[in-house]
Amino acid sequence: MNPFALQPLAGPLPRLSALAKAIFLICLSLAAMRLDLLPLSLLFILILALGGLMGLRLQDGVVAGRGLVILAAFSALARGLFPGDGRIFAVESLGASTLYALRLGTVFVSARLFYASTRLSELGDYLSAGFRVLRRAAAFPGARKRDRPPSLASDPGMMLSLSLVFIPRAFESYRRIRESAENRGFGAGKKRLASGAALLQALIFSSIKNSLRTAEAMEARAYSPGRRIILPRIRPADLLFVAFGLALAALAFLGT
Amino acid sequence: MAELFLLQGLGHRFADGGEGLVGIDLRLEDGEFLVLSGRNGSGKTLLARHLAGLSLPSEGSILFRGKDAKTQRKELRNSVGFVFQDSDAQIIGQNVAEDVAFGPANLGLEAEEIAGRVRKALDWADLAGKEARRPETLSGGERRKLAIAGVLAMEPECLILDEPFANLDMESAMEIARICQELNTRGITILVLTHELEKILHLASRLLILDAGRLCFDGAPGEAGPELFAQHGLACPFQGHFPWIFPAPGPGGSTESGV
Numbered sequence: 189m190n191p192f193a194l195q196p197l198a199g200p201l202p203r204l205s206a207l208a209k210a211i212f213l214i215c216l217s218l219a220a221m222r223l224d225l226l227p228l229s230l231l232f233i234l235i236l237a238l239g240g241l242m243g244l245r246l247q248d249g250v251v252a253g254r255g256l257v258i259l260a261a262f263s264a265l266a267r268g269l270f271p272g273d274g275r276i277f278a279v280e281s282l283g284a285s286t287l288y289a290l291r292l293g294t295v296f297v298s299a300r301l302f303y304a305s306t307r308l309s310e311l312g313d314y315l316s317a318g319f320r321v322l323r324r325a326a327a328f329p330g331a332r333k334r335d336r337p338p339s340l341a342s343d344p345g346m347m348l349s350l351s352l353v354f355i356p357r358a359f360e361s362y363r364r365i366r367e368s369a370e371n372r373g374f375g376a377g378k379k380r381l382a383s384g385a386a387l388l389q390a391l392i393f394s395s396i397k398n399s400l401r402t403a404e405a406m407e408a409r410a411y412s413p414g415r416r417i418i419l420p421r422i423r424p425a426d427l428l429f430v431a432f433g434l435a436l437a438a439l440a441f442l443g444t
Numbered sequence: 445m446a447e448l449f450l451l452q453g454l455g456h457r458f459a460d461g462g463e464g465l466v467g468i469d470l471r472l473e474d475g476e477f478l479v480l481s482g483r484n485g486s487g488k489t490l491l492a493r494h495l496a497g498l499s500l501p502s503e504g505s506i507l508f509r510g511k512d513a514k515t516q517r518k519e520l521r522n523s524v525g526f527v528f529q530d531s532d533a534q535i536i537g538q539n540v541a542e543d544v545a546f547g548p549a550n551l552g553l554e555a556e557e558i559a560g561r562v563r564k565a566l567d568w569a570d571l572a573g574k575e576a577r578r579p580e581t582l583s584g585g586e587r588r589k590l591a592i593a594g595v596l597a598m599e600p601e602c603l604i605l606d607e608p609f610a611n612l613d614m615e616s617a618m619e620i621a622r623i624c625q626e627l628n629t630r631g632i633t634i635l636v637l638t639h640e641l642e643k644i645l646h647l648a649s650r651l652l653i654l655d656a657g658r659l660c661f662d663g664a665p666g667e668a669g670p671e672l673f674a675q676h677g678l679a680c681p682f683q684g685h686f687p688w689i690f691p692a693p694g695p696g697g698s699t700e701s702g703v
Protein backbone atom coordinates (compact mmCIF):
# COMPACT_ATOMS: atom_id res chain seq x y z
CA MET A 189 0.00 0.00 0.00
CA ASN A 190 1.28 3.45 -0.85
CA PRO A 191 0.20 5.71 2.03
CA PHE A 192 0.61 8.78 -0.16
CA ALA A 193 -1.29 7.50 -3.19
CA LEU A 194 -3.88 9.88 -4.52
CA GLN A 195 -7.11 8.03 -5.16
CA PRO A 196 -9.92 9.38 -7.26
CA LEU A 197 -12.29 9.67 -4.29
CA ALA A 198 -15.90 10.76 -4.61
CA GLY A 199 -17.31 13.80 -2.79
CA PRO A 200 -16.09 17.31 -2.16
CA LEU A 201 -12.92 16.54 -0.15
CA PRO A 202 -10.53 16.24 -3.16
CA ARG A 203 -11.76 19.64 -4.39
CA LEU A 204 -10.90 21.44 -1.14
CA SER A 205 -7.62 23.31 -0.81
CA ALA A 206 -4.71 21.27 0.62
CA LEU A 207 -4.01 24.11 3.07
CA ALA A 208 -7.58 24.05 4.43
CA LYS A 209 -7.43 20.27 4.77
CA ALA A 210 -4.05 20.42 6.53
CA ILE A 211 -5.35 22.97 9.07
CA PHE A 212 -8.46 20.85 9.61
CA LEU A 213 -6.30 17.74 10.12
CA ILE A 214 -4.20 19.51 12.76
CA CYS A 215 -7.36 20.75 14.58
CA LEU A 216 -8.94 17.31 14.41
CA SER A 217 -5.79 15.63 15.77
CA LEU A 218 -5.61 18.13 18.65
CA ALA A 219 -9.29 17.53 19.42
CA ALA A 220 -8.83 13.74 19.29
CA MET A 221 -6.07 14.01 21.89
CA ARG A 222 -8.42 15.87 24.28
CA LEU A 223 -11.82 14.21 23.82
CA ASP A 224 -13.18 11.54 26.15
CA LEU A 225 -14.18 8.03 25.14
CA LEU A 226 -17.82 8.67 24.15
CA PRO A 227 -17.45 11.82 22.01
CA LEU A 228 -14.24 10.42 20.50
CA SER A 229 -16.03 7.18 19.56
CA LEU A 230 -18.72 9.24 17.81
CA LEU A 231 -16.08 11.27 15.98
CA PHE A 232 -14.24 8.09 14.95
CA ILE A 233 -17.43 6.51 13.58
CA LEU A 234 -18.21 9.76 11.73
CA ILE A 235 -14.78 9.82 10.07
CA LEU A 236 -14.98 6.12 9.18
CA ALA A 237 -18.40 6.72 7.62
CA LEU A 238 -17.03 9.72 5.70
CA GLY A 239 -14.14 7.58 4.41
CA GLY A 240 -16.57 4.84 3.37
CA LEU A 241 -18.87 7.31 1.62
CA MET A 242 -15.93 8.78 -0.29
CA GLY A 243 -14.80 5.38 -1.50
CA LEU A 244 -11.74 4.85 0.72
CA ARG A 245 -11.04 1.14 0.48
CA LEU A 246 -11.28 -0.83 3.72
CA GLN A 247 -8.47 -3.24 2.78
CA ASP A 248 -6.01 -0.31 2.59
CA GLY A 249 -6.46 0.20 6.31
CA VAL A 250 -6.30 -3.46 7.35
CA VAL A 251 -2.48 -3.66 7.59
CA ALA A 252 -2.28 -0.40 9.50
CA GLY A 253 -5.28 -1.52 11.60
CA ARG A 254 -3.31 -4.56 12.72
CA GLY A 255 -0.49 -2.29 13.83
CA LEU A 256 -2.92 -0.18 15.83
CA VAL A 257 -4.32 -3.30 17.55
CA ILE A 258 -0.78 -4.37 18.50
CA LEU A 259 -0.01 -0.89 19.89
CA ALA A 260 -3.28 -0.85 21.88
CA ALA A 261 -2.60 -4.37 23.23
CA PHE A 262 0.89 -3.28 24.27
CA SER A 263 -0.57 -0.20 25.96
CA ALA A 264 -3.14 -2.40 27.79
CA LEU A 265 -0.41 -4.79 28.97
CA ALA A 266 1.85 -1.95 30.12
CA ARG A 267 -0.99 -0.31 32.05
CA GLY A 268 -2.82 -3.34 33.40
CA LEU A 269 -0.38 -6.22 33.90
CA PHE A 270 0.49 -6.96 37.56
CA PRO A 271 -1.05 -3.81 39.10
CA GLY A 272 0.53 -4.69 42.50
CA ASP A 273 -2.61 -5.68 44.38
CA GLY A 274 -2.19 -9.41 43.80
CA ARG A 275 -4.18 -9.49 40.54
CA ILE A 276 -2.60 -10.52 37.25
CA PHE A 277 -4.41 -7.86 35.21
CA ALA A 278 -6.35 -4.72 36.12
CA VAL A 279 -9.43 -4.82 33.89
CA GLU A 280 -10.30 -1.16 34.63
CA SER A 281 -7.12 -0.08 32.74
CA LEU A 282 -8.70 -1.26 29.47
CA GLY A 283 -10.69 2.00 29.25
CA ALA A 284 -7.52 4.11 29.00
CA SER A 285 -6.01 1.72 26.43
CA THR A 286 -9.19 1.81 24.36
CA LEU A 287 -9.09 5.62 24.46
CA TYR A 288 -5.45 5.49 23.31
CA ALA A 289 -6.30 3.14 20.44
CA LEU A 290 -9.24 5.31 19.38
CA ARG A 291 -7.06 8.43 19.36
CA LEU A 292 -4.48 6.71 17.17
CA GLY A 293 -7.21 5.31 14.92
CA THR A 294 -8.93 8.70 14.50
CA VAL A 295 -5.70 10.45 13.55
CA PHE A 296 -4.69 7.59 11.22
CA VAL A 297 -7.99 7.45 9.30
CA SER A 298 -8.12 11.26 9.02
CA ALA A 299 -4.52 11.40 7.75
CA ARG A 300 -5.30 8.60 5.29
CA LEU A 301 -8.29 10.58 3.99
CA PHE A 302 -6.11 13.66 3.70
CA TYR A 303 -3.41 11.92 1.64
CA ALA A 304 -5.94 10.05 -0.47
CA SER A 305 -7.68 13.28 -1.44
CA THR A 306 -4.71 15.64 -1.83
CA ARG A 307 -2.22 15.93 -4.66
CA LEU A 308 1.38 15.78 -3.47
CA SER A 309 2.32 18.46 -5.99
CA GLU A 310 -0.19 20.81 -4.34
CA LEU A 311 1.40 20.16 -0.94
CA GLY A 312 4.81 20.71 -2.54
CA ASP A 313 3.64 23.98 -4.10
CA TYR A 314 2.48 25.28 -0.70
CA LEU A 315 5.80 24.26 0.86
CA SER A 316 7.84 25.99 -1.87
CA ALA A 317 5.66 29.10 -1.80
CA GLY A 318 5.96 29.32 2.01
CA PHE A 319 9.71 28.77 1.81
CA ARG A 320 10.11 31.52 -0.79
CA VAL A 321 8.13 33.95 1.39
CA LEU A 322 10.38 33.11 4.36
CA ARG A 323 13.52 33.48 2.25
CA ARG A 324 12.40 36.87 1.00
CA ALA A 325 11.54 37.97 4.54
CA ALA A 326 14.88 36.78 5.91
CA ALA A 327 17.02 38.23 3.11
CA PHE A 328 18.90 41.48 3.64
CA PRO A 329 17.45 44.37 1.64
CA GLY A 330 20.52 44.39 -0.66
CA ALA A 331 20.38 40.64 -1.19
CA ARG A 332 16.87 40.86 -2.59
CA LYS A 333 17.98 42.97 -5.50
CA ARG A 334 20.70 40.59 -6.59
CA ASP A 335 19.77 38.58 -9.65
CA ARG A 336 20.69 35.08 -8.51
CA PRO A 337 19.92 32.06 -10.67
CA PRO A 338 17.27 29.86 -9.04
CA SER A 339 18.72 26.96 -7.07
CA LEU A 340 17.11 23.79 -5.73
CA ALA A 341 16.66 25.62 -2.42
CA SER A 342 13.98 27.72 -4.18
CA ASP A 343 11.82 24.66 -4.67
CA PRO A 344 11.93 22.26 -1.67
CA GLY A 345 8.30 21.32 -2.34
CA MET A 346 9.21 19.72 -5.67
CA MET A 347 11.88 17.63 -3.91
CA LEU A 348 9.34 16.57 -1.28
CA SER A 349 6.60 15.65 -3.73
CA LEU A 350 9.02 13.82 -6.04
CA SER A 351 10.46 11.86 -3.09
CA LEU A 352 6.99 10.81 -1.97
CA VAL A 353 6.00 9.83 -5.52
CA PHE A 354 9.16 7.77 -5.92
CA ILE A 355 9.04 5.89 -2.57
CA PRO A 356 6.57 3.28 -3.92
CA ARG A 357 8.56 3.05 -7.16
CA ALA A 358 11.73 2.32 -5.13
CA PHE A 359 9.87 -0.48 -3.31
CA GLU A 360 8.75 -1.85 -6.67
CA SER A 361 12.37 -1.75 -7.94
CA TYR A 362 13.55 -3.54 -4.81
CA ARG A 363 10.91 -6.24 -5.30
CA ARG A 364 12.04 -6.80 -8.90
CA ILE A 365 15.73 -6.93 -7.92
CA ARG A 366 15.02 -9.35 -5.04
CA GLU A 367 12.85 -11.63 -7.19
CA SER A 368 15.53 -11.72 -9.87
CA ALA A 369 18.16 -12.54 -7.21
CA GLU A 370 15.95 -15.25 -5.67
CA ASN A 371 15.48 -16.72 -9.11
CA ARG A 372 19.27 -17.08 -9.25
CA GLY A 373 19.56 -18.72 -5.82
CA PHE A 374 19.63 -15.76 -3.44
CA GLY A 375 18.75 -16.79 0.13
CA ALA A 376 19.60 -20.47 -0.34
CA GLY A 377 23.27 -20.32 0.71
CA LYS A 378 25.09 -19.21 3.84
CA LYS A 379 26.27 -15.88 2.42
CA ARG A 380 22.87 -14.27 2.85
CA LEU A 381 24.24 -11.12 4.47
CA ALA A 382 26.75 -10.49 1.69
CA SER A 383 24.07 -11.16 -0.94
CA GLY A 384 21.72 -8.77 0.90
CA ALA A 385 24.37 -6.05 0.71
CA ALA A 386 24.72 -6.74 -3.02
CA LEU A 387 20.92 -6.36 -3.42
CA LEU A 388 21.01 -3.06 -1.57
CA GLN A 389 23.87 -1.89 -3.75
CA ALA A 390 21.91 -2.81 -6.88
CA LEU A 391 18.89 -0.92 -5.53
CA ILE A 392 20.95 2.19 -4.76
CA PHE A 393 22.56 2.19 -8.21
CA SER A 394 19.26 1.65 -10.01
CA SER A 395 17.64 4.42 -7.93
CA ILE A 396 20.44 6.85 -8.76
CA LYS A 397 20.18 5.95 -12.45
CA ASN A 398 16.40 6.44 -12.40
CA SER A 399 16.77 9.77 -10.58
CA LEU A 400 19.20 11.00 -13.23
CA ARG A 401 16.80 9.93 -16.00
CA THR A 402 13.93 11.69 -14.26
CA ALA A 403 16.02 14.83 -13.77
CA GLU A 404 16.80 14.85 -17.51
CA ALA A 405 13.16 14.29 -18.38
CA MET A 406 12.18 17.20 -16.12
CA GLU A 407 14.81 19.38 -17.76
CA ALA A 408 13.48 18.40 -21.18
CA ARG A 409 10.02 19.47 -20.02
CA ALA A 410 11.24 22.98 -19.16
CA TYR A 411 11.49 22.49 -15.39
CA SER A 412 13.44 25.13 -13.48
CA PRO A 413 13.66 25.49 -9.66
CA GLY A 414 12.55 29.07 -10.13
CA ARG A 415 9.28 27.89 -11.73
CA ARG A 416 6.15 29.95 -11.30
CA ILE A 417 3.93 28.49 -8.59
CA ILE A 418 0.18 28.85 -9.03
CA LEU A 419 -1.63 28.15 -5.76
CA PRO A 420 -5.32 27.26 -5.95
CA ARG A 421 -7.70 30.02 -4.94
CA ILE A 422 -9.10 29.77 -1.38
CA ARG A 423 -12.88 29.43 -1.73
CA PRO A 424 -15.70 29.91 0.82
CA ALA A 425 -15.97 26.11 1.21
CA ASP A 426 -12.31 26.02 2.30
CA LEU A 427 -12.89 28.73 4.89
CA LEU A 428 -15.97 26.91 6.17
CA PHE A 429 -13.97 23.71 6.51
CA VAL A 430 -11.21 25.48 8.47
CA ALA A 431 -13.83 27.13 10.72
CA PHE A 432 -15.37 23.72 11.40
CA GLY A 433 -11.97 22.31 12.38
CA LEU A 434 -11.20 25.26 14.66
CA ALA A 435 -14.62 24.93 16.30
CA LEU A 436 -14.04 21.23 16.88
CA ALA A 437 -10.66 21.90 18.52
CA ALA A 438 -12.11 24.73 20.62
CA LEU A 439 -15.00 22.54 21.79
CA ALA A 440 -12.61 19.75 22.74
CA PHE A 441 -10.37 22.09 24.72
CA LEU A 442 -13.20 24.00 26.41
CA GLY A 443 -15.18 20.88 27.19
CA THR A 444 -12.35 19.13 29.06
CA MET B 445 10.57 24.01 -46.20
CA ALA B 446 12.27 26.03 -43.47
CA GLU B 447 15.41 24.75 -41.84
CA LEU B 448 14.94 23.42 -38.30
CA PHE B 449 18.41 22.03 -37.53
CA LEU B 450 21.73 22.27 -39.29
CA LEU B 451 24.48 20.00 -37.97
CA GLN B 452 27.98 20.76 -39.18
CA GLY B 453 30.76 18.29 -38.40
CA LEU B 454 29.09 17.30 -35.14
CA GLY B 455 31.29 15.12 -32.95
CA HIS B 456 30.90 13.78 -29.44
CA ARG B 457 33.81 12.38 -27.45
CA PHE B 458 33.21 10.54 -24.16
CA ALA B 459 35.28 11.11 -21.02
CA ASP B 460 37.24 7.91 -21.69
CA GLY B 461 38.25 9.17 -25.15
CA GLY B 462 35.76 6.99 -27.06
CA GLU B 463 33.93 8.56 -29.97
CA GLY B 464 30.14 8.65 -29.75
CA LEU B 465 29.53 10.71 -32.87
CA VAL B 466 31.93 11.55 -35.69
CA GLY B 467 31.58 14.34 -38.28
CA ILE B 468 27.80 14.38 -38.65
CA ASP B 469 26.57 16.77 -41.33
CA LEU B 470 22.82 16.94 -41.46
CA ARG B 471 20.02 19.33 -42.28
CA LEU B 472 16.54 18.74 -40.85
CA GLU B 473 13.57 20.69 -42.11
CA ASP B 474 10.17 21.59 -40.74
CA GLY B 475 7.42 19.03 -41.23
CA GLU B 476 9.70 16.10 -42.08
CA PHE B 477 9.01 12.57 -40.84
CA LEU B 478 12.41 11.06 -40.15
CA VAL B 479 13.42 7.63 -38.99
CA LEU B 480 16.88 7.30 -37.43
CA SER B 481 18.11 3.74 -37.31
CA GLY B 482 21.23 1.74 -36.61
CA ARG B 483 22.47 -1.14 -34.52
CA ASN B 484 22.66 -0.93 -30.70
CA GLY B 485 25.33 1.55 -29.59
CA SER B 486 25.50 3.25 -32.98
CA GLY B 487 24.83 6.68 -31.45
CA LYS B 488 21.11 7.18 -32.19
CA THR B 489 20.16 8.31 -28.68
CA LEU B 490 23.27 10.44 -28.37
CA LEU B 491 22.46 12.30 -31.60
CA ALA B 492 18.88 12.83 -30.41
CA ARG B 493 20.14 14.16 -27.07
CA HIS B 494 22.19 16.74 -28.96
CA LEU B 495 19.11 17.80 -30.93
CA ALA B 496 17.13 18.15 -27.69
CA GLY B 497 19.86 20.22 -26.04
CA LEU B 498 20.62 17.59 -23.41
CA SER B 499 24.22 17.02 -24.56
CA LEU B 500 26.80 19.46 -25.85
CA PRO B 501 29.02 18.75 -28.89
CA SER B 502 32.75 18.14 -28.47
CA GLU B 503 33.34 19.16 -32.09
CA GLY B 504 31.34 20.94 -34.76
CA SER B 505 28.13 22.82 -34.22
CA ILE B 506 24.34 22.56 -34.18
CA LEU B 507 22.29 25.43 -35.49
CA PHE B 508 18.67 25.58 -34.39
CA ARG B 509 16.63 27.91 -36.62
CA GLY B 510 19.92 29.39 -37.80
CA LYS B 511 21.26 30.15 -34.30
CA ASP B 512 23.89 28.27 -32.32
CA ALA B 513 22.03 25.70 -30.19
CA LYS B 514 24.44 26.33 -27.27
CA THR B 515 22.95 29.80 -26.83
CA GLN B 516 19.39 28.63 -27.52
CA ARG B 517 19.03 25.85 -24.96
CA LYS B 518 15.85 27.22 -23.38
CA GLU B 519 14.16 27.77 -26.76
CA LEU B 520 15.38 24.34 -27.85
CA ARG B 521 13.79 22.62 -24.84
CA ASN B 522 10.53 24.49 -25.34
CA SER B 523 10.43 23.64 -29.06
CA VAL B 524 11.78 20.08 -29.14
CA GLY B 525 9.89 17.38 -27.27
CA PHE B 526 11.85 14.29 -26.27
CA VAL B 527 10.13 11.02 -25.36
CA PHE B 528 12.74 8.90 -23.60
CA GLN B 529 13.29 5.20 -24.18
CA ASP B 530 12.40 4.45 -20.54
CA SER B 531 9.15 6.37 -20.51
CA ASP B 532 8.39 5.26 -16.92
CA ALA B 533 11.22 7.43 -15.59
CA GLN B 534 9.66 10.35 -17.45
CA ILE B 535 6.33 10.09 -15.62
CA ILE B 536 6.36 12.50 -12.71
CA GLY B 537 2.74 13.18 -11.79
CA GLN B 538 0.57 11.22 -9.38
CA ASN B 539 -2.15 10.88 -11.96
CA VAL B 540 -2.43 11.18 -15.74
CA ALA B 541 -3.72 14.77 -15.86
CA GLU B 542 -1.15 16.01 -13.36
CA ASP B 543 1.69 14.45 -15.32
CA VAL B 544 0.56 15.98 -18.61
CA ALA B 545 0.19 19.39 -16.90
CA PHE B 546 3.79 19.32 -15.61
CA GLY B 547 5.40 20.72 -18.80
CA PRO B 548 2.86 23.50 -19.52
CA ALA B 549 3.00 24.58 -15.85
CA ASN B 550 6.79 24.91 -16.17
CA LEU B 551 6.24 27.18 -19.16
CA GLY B 552 4.41 29.53 -16.77
CA LEU B 553 1.04 29.32 -18.53
CA GLU B 554 -2.27 30.28 -16.92
CA ALA B 555 -4.39 27.55 -15.32
CA GLU B 556 -7.05 27.68 -18.07
CA GLU B 557 -4.45 27.40 -20.83
CA ILE B 558 -2.84 24.46 -19.00
CA ALA B 559 -6.21 22.69 -18.66
CA GLY B 560 -6.90 23.23 -22.37
CA ARG B 561 -3.52 21.86 -23.41
CA VAL B 562 -3.93 18.84 -21.13
CA ARG B 563 -7.31 18.06 -22.72
CA LYS B 564 -5.92 18.44 -26.23
CA ALA B 565 -2.82 16.32 -25.55
CA LEU B 566 -4.89 13.55 -23.96
CA ASP B 567 -7.23 13.58 -26.96
CA TRP B 568 -4.27 13.30 -29.35
CA ALA B 569 -2.76 10.48 -27.36
CA ASP B 570 -6.11 8.72 -27.08
CA LEU B 571 -6.08 8.91 -23.27
CA ALA B 572 -9.19 11.07 -22.80
CA GLY B 573 -11.28 9.82 -19.87
CA LYS B 574 -8.25 8.51 -18.01
CA GLU B 575 -7.26 11.81 -16.38
CA ALA B 576 -7.69 10.55 -12.81
CA ARG B 577 -5.89 7.22 -13.34
CA ARG B 578 -2.63 6.63 -11.51
CA PRO B 579 0.24 6.01 -14.00
CA GLU B 580 1.17 2.67 -12.41
CA THR B 581 -2.31 1.32 -13.20
CA LEU B 582 -1.86 1.96 -16.96
CA SER B 583 -0.63 -0.66 -19.40
CA GLY B 584 2.85 -0.38 -20.98
CA GLY B 585 1.37 1.06 -24.20
CA GLU B 586 -0.75 3.57 -22.30
CA ARG B 587 2.25 4.68 -20.24
CA ARG B 588 4.17 5.26 -23.48
CA LYS B 589 1.22 7.29 -24.78
CA LEU B 590 1.17 9.24 -21.50
CA ALA B 591 4.85 10.11 -21.95
CA ILE B 592 4.03 11.34 -25.47
CA ALA B 593 1.03 13.33 -24.19
CA GLY B 594 3.24 14.95 -21.53
CA VAL B 595 5.56 16.21 -24.26
CA LEU B 596 2.74 17.14 -26.69
CA ALA B 597 1.15 19.39 -24.06
CA MET B 598 4.19 21.64 -24.45
CA GLU B 599 3.17 22.03 -28.12
CA PRO B 600 6.63 21.31 -29.57
CA GLU B 601 7.60 22.01 -33.17
CA CYS B 602 9.61 18.81 -33.27
CA LEU B 603 8.99 15.52 -31.48
CA ILE B 604 11.76 12.98 -30.92
CA LEU B 605 10.76 9.47 -29.85
CA ASP B 606 13.52 7.15 -28.65
CA GLU B 607 12.66 3.48 -29.29
CA PRO B 608 8.91 4.09 -28.98
CA PHE B 609 8.03 0.48 -29.86
CA ALA B 610 10.26 -1.25 -27.31
CA ASN B 611 8.32 -3.82 -25.22
CA LEU B 612 5.04 -3.05 -26.98
CA ASP B 613 2.74 -5.50 -28.72
CA MET B 614 1.93 -4.94 -32.39
CA GLU B 615 -1.41 -3.24 -31.65
CA SER B 616 0.13 -0.70 -29.24
CA ALA B 617 3.05 -0.13 -31.63
CA MET B 618 0.62 0.58 -34.49
CA GLU B 619 -1.26 3.00 -32.22
CA ILE B 620 1.96 4.91 -31.49
CA ALA B 621 2.78 4.95 -35.23
CA ARG B 622 -0.73 6.31 -35.95
CA ILE B 623 -0.22 9.12 -33.40
CA CYS B 624 3.13 10.01 -35.04
CA GLN B 625 1.49 10.14 -38.47
CA GLU B 626 -1.37 12.32 -37.22
CA LEU B 627 1.02 14.74 -35.52
CA ASN B 628 3.12 14.95 -38.65
CA THR B 629 0.07 15.83 -40.75
CA ARG B 630 -0.50 18.69 -38.28
CA GLY B 631 2.94 20.06 -39.16
CA ILE B 632 5.04 18.67 -36.30
CA THR B 633 8.47 17.37 -37.33
CA ILE B 634 8.82 13.77 -36.21
CA LEU B 635 12.08 11.94 -35.55
CA VAL B 636 11.71 8.29 -34.54
CA LEU B 637 14.75 6.38 -33.29
CA THR B 638 14.26 2.68 -33.81
CA HIS B 639 15.64 -0.47 -35.32
CA GLU B 640 12.11 -1.89 -35.68
CA LEU B 641 11.80 -0.34 -39.10
CA GLU B 642 8.91 -2.51 -40.28
CA LYS B 643 6.62 -0.66 -37.85
CA ILE B 644 7.28 2.89 -38.98
CA LEU B 645 9.33 3.18 -42.18
CA HIS B 646 6.25 3.18 -44.44
CA LEU B 647 5.24 6.52 -42.85
CA ALA B 648 8.65 8.18 -43.07
CA SER B 649 9.77 10.67 -45.67
CA ARG B 650 13.45 10.19 -44.89
CA LEU B 651 15.66 7.48 -43.42
CA LEU B 652 18.95 8.06 -41.58
CA ILE B 653 21.27 5.20 -40.63
CA LEU B 654 24.06 5.56 -38.11
CA ASP B 655 26.87 3.09 -37.58
CA ALA B 656 29.64 3.54 -35.00
CA GLY B 657 28.72 7.20 -34.62
CA ARG B 658 28.92 7.94 -38.36
CA LEU B 659 26.03 8.83 -40.65
CA CYS B 660 26.02 6.04 -43.26
CA PHE B 661 22.77 6.67 -45.10
CA ASP B 662 20.57 9.68 -45.59
CA GLY B 663 17.82 9.38 -48.15
CA ALA B 664 14.31 8.31 -49.03
CA PRO B 665 13.28 4.93 -47.55
CA GLY B 666 12.75 3.54 -51.05
CA GLU B 667 16.40 4.12 -51.92
CA ALA B 668 17.62 1.70 -49.24
CA GLY B 669 18.00 -1.92 -50.31
CA PRO B 670 18.16 -5.16 -48.31
CA GLU B 671 21.99 -5.19 -48.56
CA LEU B 672 22.24 -1.81 -46.87
CA PHE B 673 20.11 -2.94 -43.94
CA ALA B 674 22.08 -6.18 -43.58
CA GLN B 675 25.36 -4.27 -43.70
CA HIS B 676 24.31 -2.19 -40.69
CA GLY B 677 22.84 -5.01 -38.60
CA LEU B 678 19.21 -4.17 -39.36
CA ALA B 679 16.37 -6.41 -40.47
CA CYS B 680 15.09 -5.37 -43.87
CA PRO B 681 11.62 -3.92 -43.30
CA PHE B 682 10.30 -4.77 -46.76
CA GLN B 683 7.80 -7.56 -47.21
CA GLY B 684 9.33 -11.01 -47.36
CA HIS B 685 12.60 -10.03 -45.71
CA PHE B 686 11.96 -10.80 -42.04
CA PRO B 687 14.70 -13.34 -41.18
CA TRP B 688 12.92 -14.49 -38.03
CA ILE B 689 9.56 -15.16 -39.67
CA PHE B 690 7.94 -18.53 -38.95
CA PRO B 691 6.40 -20.55 -41.78
CA ALA B 692 2.64 -20.93 -41.59
CA PRO B 693 1.54 -24.04 -39.63
CA GLY B 694 0.37 -27.02 -41.70
CA PRO B 695 -3.05 -28.68 -41.31
CA GLY B 696 -1.89 -30.72 -38.31
CA GLY B 697 -0.45 -27.69 -36.58
CA SER B 698 3.18 -28.52 -37.48
CA THR B 699 5.33 -26.02 -39.35
CA GLU B 700 6.69 -26.85 -42.77
CA SER B 701 10.30 -26.45 -41.74
CA GLY B 702 9.77 -27.92 -38.30
CA VAL B 703 10.90 -24.69 -36.56
